[in-house]
Amino acid sequence: MLLAEILQRRFAAQPAADARDGLPDFVLPVDQILPALRYLRTERQAPFSMLFDLSAREETAAGEPQYTLLYHLHSLQPGDWLRLRVPLAAAEAPTCTEIYPAANWYEREVYDLFGIRFSGHPDLRRLLLSPNWQGHPLRKAEPIRATERPPLRVERGSLQEALAVYAPEEAPGEGEMLLNVGPHHPGTHGILRYRLRLRGERIVAVDPDIGYHHRGVEKIAEGHSYHNFLPYTDRVDYLGGVLGEWPYLRAVEALAGIEVPERAEGIRTLLAEICRIESHLVWLGSYGNDLGTMGPAFYAFRDRALLLDLIEAFTGGRLHPQFFRIGGVAADLPEGWQDALQAVLRQVESGLRDTETLSVDNAIFRARTRGVGQISPAMAERWSASSIVLRSTGTAWDLRRAEPYGLYPRLDFAVPTATEGDAWSRTWLHLEEIRESISMLRQLCAQMPEGPILATDSPLALMPKERSLRDIETLIHHFEQMAAEFGPPPGVALGLGESARGMLGYFVCSDGSPRPQRLRIRTGSFAHVQMIAELGQGLAIPDFIAAIGSLDYVLADLDR
Numbered sequence: 001m002l003l004a005e006i007l008q009r010r011f012a013a014q015p016a017a018d019a020r021d022g023l024p025d026f027v028l029p030v031d032q033i034l035p036a037l038r039y040l041r042t043e044r045q046a047p048f049s050m051l052f053d054l055s056a057r058e059e060t061a062a063g064e065p066q067y068t069l070l071y072h073l074h075s076l077q078p079g080d081w082l083r084l085r086v087p088l089a090a091a092e093a094p095t096c097t098e099i100y101p102a103a104n105w106y107e108r109e110v111y112d113l114f115g116i117r118f119s120g121h122p123d124l125r126r127l128l129l130s131p132n133w134q135g136h137p138l139r140k141a142e143p144i145r146a147t148e149r150p151p152l153r154v155e156r157g158s159l160q161e162a163l164a165v166y167a168p169e170e171a172p173g174e175g176e177m178l179l180n181v182g183p184h185h186p187g188t189h190g191i192l193r194y195r196l197r198l199r200g201e202r203i204v205a206v207d208p209d210i211g212y213h214h215r216g217v218e219k220i221a222e223g224h225s226y227h228n229f230l231p232y233t234d235r236v237d238y239l240g241g242v243l244g245e246w247p248y249l250r251a252v253e254a255l256a257g258i259e260v261p262e263r264a265e266g267i268r269t270l271l272a273e274i275c276r277i278e279s280h281l282v283w284l285g286s287y288g289n290d291l292g293t294m295g296p297a298f299y300a301f302r303d304r305a306l307l308l309d310l311i312e313a314f315t316g317g318r319l320h321p322q323f324f325r326i327g328g329v330a331a332d333l334p335e336g337w338q339d340a341l342q343a344v345l346r347q348v349e350s351g352l353r354d355t356e357t358l359s360v361d362n363a364i365f366r367a368r369t370r371g372v373g374q375i376s377p378a379m380a381e382r383w384s385a386s387s388i389v390l391r392s393t394g395t396a397w398d399l400r401r402a403e404p405y406g407l408y409p410r411l412d413f414a415v416p417t418a419t420e421g422d423a424w425s426r427t428w429l430h431l432e433e434i435r436e437s438i439s440m441l442r443q444l445c446a447q448m449p450e451g452p453i454l455a456t457d458s459p460l461a462l463m464p465k466e467r468s469l470r471d472i473e474t475l476i477h478h479f480e481q482m483a484a485e486f487g488p489p490p491g492v493a494l495g496l497g498e499s500a501r502g503m504l505g506y507f508v509c510s511d512g513s514p515r516p517q518r519l520r521i522r523t524g525s526f527a528h529v530q531m532i533a534e535l536g537q538g539l540a541i542p543d544f545i546a547a548i549g550s551l552d553y554v555l556a557d558l559d560r
Contacts, residue, residue, distance in 0.1 A: 003044075003082070011036040016085060021254045021493040025083040030093055033069075033086050037099045040073060040082070048073035048082060050384045053522040054096075054106035056114045057509060058140050065140065067091055067116055070507070070520070072494065076395065078402040083494070088116065095121040102384040105530045113138040113218075128211035128559060137219050144223040172197055176204060179541075183212055187290055187545040190555030194532070196544070203544060206536035208529055213559035221519035226252050226460065226487060227326055229516070233506075234320035236521060237557040239282050241275030241311065242268070243499040245324040250405065251495030251508040252326055255488035256460040262407075262449040264328035269406040270341075270444045271314065271323065272497075273437040277348065278307040279500040280430045283552045284355055287427065290549040291368045295358040303351040306344045313340060327461030328454035338445045345438050352434060360428045369423035373535060373547025376421060383531035387502040387524055388429045389551060394419040399498040410447060411440045423550035430552070460488055487514045501525050501557050521560055525553035 004024065007013035011032040019025040028036055040048045052072040059066045069086040086093065095118040096103045107118040108127040115136035118124060126133065133152075135142055143149055172178050179196045182188040191212035197205040217236060221229050233244040246268060253260060260268075281300040288296030308318045314333060315323040323330050359365050375385070377393045390397055398415040400408045416432035418425035455461040459477070468478045480486065488510045495506045502524015509518040528551045536544050 006039070007036065010039070013084075016083075016492075018491040019083070019493070020257075020489075020491040021251070021495075023081045023083050023494060025085070025492075027085045027087065030069075030086050030088055033071075033084070034094055034096060034099070036084065037071070037096050041099050044075075046075045046077055046080060048075050048080075049381050050074040050076060050386075051096075051100035051102045051106070052081075052384060052503070053505060053507070053520070054100075054103055054110065055507065055520045055522075056110045056116055056138075057518045057520075058114065058138070059517075060140065067114060069093055069110070069116070072505070072507070072522070076397050081494075091116045092119060093117075094119050097122060100384075101382045102527060102530065105526065112136070115139065126211075128214040130211075137216055142219075144219055175199055181541075181544070183209075187549060189286065189549065189553065190558075192529075192555055192558070194536070194544075194548075196536070196541075198541075201540050203536050203539050203541070206533050206544075208532055210529065211559055213555040215556075215560065217560045218519055218521060221516050223515065225482075225514050226516065227462065227481065229519070230324070231320065231322050234322055235556060236523065236560055237279075237499060237501055237504070237525070237554050238319065239279045239554055240499050240501070240557075241278070241319065242271045242321050242324055243275050243279070243497060244504065245322070246272060246406075247495040247497035247499075247504045248506040248508070249324055249326060249495065250497065251493045251506045252460070252488065254493035254495065255491055255508060255510050256326070256458050257489075258327050258455050258458045258461050260328055260455055261452045263332075263451040264453045264455075266407045266444060266448045267329045267333060267453065268324060269408060269411075270333075270441065270448070271311070271321065272406070273440050273444075274307055274311060275321075276500050277434050277437050278304045278311070280434050281307070281348075281355075283500075284359065284427070284430055287549050287552075288359055288365070290545055291365060293358065293362070293365060296355050299351050299354045299358065303348045303355075306347055310340060310344050313337075325454065325462045327456075327458065328452070332453050333448075341441060341445060345441060348434075349438055352431065356431055360424060360431065365427075366424060368542075368546050369427060369550070371420070371422050371424075372543045373423045373539070373550050374421045375531070375535065379531065379534060380421070383534070384527045385502070385531065386527065387498065387500070388426055388433065389502065389524075389528055389531075391415065391417045392425040392429055393421040399496060399503055403496070405497075407444065407449075411443050413440050423546050426550045426552070459486060487512060487516075499524060501552060501554060502527060523557045523560065525555075525557035526560075529553050529558050 007026050013026040013028045016025040016027055052074045055070045057068045067088045071084040073082045110116050112126045112128055176199050179198055181194040183191045183193040193209040195207040196203050217232055233248045237244050281304040285297035285300030312318045315321040380390050380393045394417055396415045396417045401415050413436045416429055454464050463474050467474045490510055490512045492509045497504045505522035507520040508516055511517040
């Protein structure tokens with residue numbers, strides 16, 4: 001029996017009519033969500049093993065706020081996705097943490113930002129905001145701008161008391177102590193606090209305290225036009241460059257029905273792989289520093305500077321290119337781009353051998369990383385891991401290969417994997433992925449398509465500038481577009497991409513207005529840092545630093 005029939009017969013599901021991304025999409029009664037999830041996770045022949053995302057949306061009906069929970073499930077089989085929507089009569093729902101442990105943080109985030117309570121949740125407290133924050137920012141009644149809110153006044157004593165809160169089961173027992181790692185520890189890779197419960201030098205429990213980088217980017221999106229939100233996508237994962245722009249545009253283009261020209265897709269693919277290499281190099285240098293060796297940083301950052309020069313020559317930007325556009329890219333590649341790219345690739349490839357010698361081939365580095373921070377395939381599944389973290393456990397899942405987009409279907413590349421799941425394997429996989437990206441870039445040099453770089457068949461697509469300079473109708477259209485006069489048709493779409501941190505997803509909801517009704521960002525860092533609550537147990541403190549650093553998370557990607 002087809003999945004659609006099972007959902008409709010057994011769980012009273014109804015197909016949703018406004019999905020624009022081709023994903024199976026069903027509306028489910030709240031009393032059926034746990035039976036349905038249990039079936040999908042444990043009884044289905046190809047189980048939906050990954051809770052890719054769990055979020056919420058507020059709509060208004062008869063003047064009253066109406067909340068809908070949104071579940072995105074994936075089986076790690078090509079194209080096998082499912083979206084479930086659960087309308088709520090009240091701001092309450094049952095927890096699904098016993099079925100999907102990864103739901104823990106996702107439900108806490110929904111509670112924090114929407115005020116929806118999950119009955120039976122093991123630890124329902126705020127996740128991103130201060131414990132004494134008043135209100136729930138993603139509700140429509142909450143203002144978008146901070147200047148519209150009253151000033152936040154916190155008494156010193158109440159703040160210290162709030163930050164010291166631990167769940168009762170995490171209180172230190174006899175012979176135990178509590179230790180804070182961060183928020184200003186360099187080994188946390190940003191402003192992040194780990195609350196460790198220790199017995200001797202061994203970790204008994206870990207409670208990651210996140211949110212120090214939270215900027216409310218999903219709320220910010222509701223106050224911007226679809227085009228003007230683009231610069232924010234670069235800054236979610238501030239090391240990923242255009243890797244953050246692409247999934248957002250894939251969602252918007254699906255909503256608007258835009259067909260992106262081949263050359264634009266080729267340029268997007270080219271720039272994405274350049275950004276992937278430079279991001280991996282930052283991590284390789286920084287991770288060596290975590291373990292006490294400065295050598296990799298000198299080589300990795302030297303080669304990264306060459307790539308940033310290249311990105312600047314191609315796009316005009318460096319760390320945040322902001323180069324992709326709805327319907328294509330901002331400009332064509334400059335003359336002589338192939339020679340410039342090939343020269344840089346030769347230098348990066350040569351330097352990579354030195355970085356490898358100083359890291360995975362170094363005896364001290366191996367001693368610090370072999371068998372440290374081991375992730376089993378079952379643990380990776382429990383916490384919805386993706387990208388290198390998942391591939392280090394032997395699962396050859398890569399969105400670029402399994403569900404290719406852009407020009408990836410034309411490229412010949414491998415998906416490197418390892419089976420040990422330890423910190424050394426994740427380091428080695430970064431090096432191997434750089435080599436595969438270099439190979440892809442060389443192939444793109446040889447087979448970049450010709451043609452236009454912008455779509456012109458949709459009102460939402462950005463018109464070529466030369467047309468707006470000579471044609472008054474196009475100029476008026478451009479003005480209206482920049483002034484946020486129109487948006488895509490009503491509907492929802494999920495845009496996906498394989499970022500350097502993990503699978504990245506932008507879920508965009510349109511009500512036909514010039515601004516997103518709801519925009520949700522699912523990041524790899526969020527899933528991977530949640531995993532540290534299990535990964536850190538039993539580690540010594542030096543190994544804890546080696547383990548968390550090997551996950552290659554970025555704090556803005558984590559907190560958004």
